[in-house]
Amino acid sequence: MFHLLPLTTFLLIQRVLSTPLSTPDPLPLVIWHGLGDQHDAEGLHSVGDLAKETNPGTFVYYIRIDDDGGNDRTATFFGNLTLQLQKVCDDLASHPILSTAPAINGLGFSQGGQFLRGYVERCNNPPVHNLVTLGSQHNGIAQYQTCGATDWFCKGWQALLRGNTWSNYVQSHLVPAQYYRSVNETTGEASEEYLEHSNFLADVNNEREEKNATYAKNLASLENLVMYMFEDDVTVIPKESGWFAQVNATSEEVTWLKDRTIYKEDWIGLKKLDEKGGLRFDTMPGGHMTLGDEDLKNMFAKWFAPPKTSWVQALNQVQEIVEL
Structure with a gap:
């Protein structure tokens, strides 16, 4: 049986349906830069400007370890990641804006990707909605990057690493060493030295016997974890680390994430995230951190755009009015 609606109710419904669907402000964007x-x-701020241009109203915050730019750069090489x-x-x-x-x-960007993942796992306050990483080293690195012929700064810290990667001093002072990952040549799995001494990566990847359930809970709470690997990356070795893959240094055989124990036993929540459709693998053309404006704009539009108010929400409003 049909019921006639009062005129006032009809007018309220008409007003709801005639109101254009609103677009809320985009969420703030936090950027963590890479080594060096x-x-x-x-250049970093030009990326932020593209994010604002793509999604007007975006507040961008650039993570820093030191307000002084030079000291902040130094902190990408030297420091205790914990x-x-x-x-x-x-x-x-x-932060007055981010915290509210x-x-x-x-x-x-690059190492900033696994550091932001560490933020999600350990803190996540304010919580992260979508996390996008570009050319990151989620499964660590098998060797350190090659220094330029006149890059004495790079050569200096690499000299400290030779034969000393697992020393307490190096693991608490040299940043790249803290996501270096050595493997047992026989089993292909993480080495005892790495599991015992790694200051950062072995912990955030929950590779030790005692697992931190909070890490898995927090990472699985993401809406999306989007991992981009650069197709021609020769800086990150292996480049597949950007997708949590493991590569045999001798045979170059790749063990992809879903075939690894970290996924099967869900040590850090990746399987749970995947089961709800939030684990994404993608590529970028070119070498390490070669990013074009169009690639960035497309990425910003896809992953950082604010959601539009849906017709479902509008119909729910109508239902609430009818029930009054």
């Missing part, structure tokens, strides 16, 4: 970069670099990550957690939790947002989006 700094928070106030012109302390650096805690500083970032404290900074984001106390319902959530934030995260963008990690």
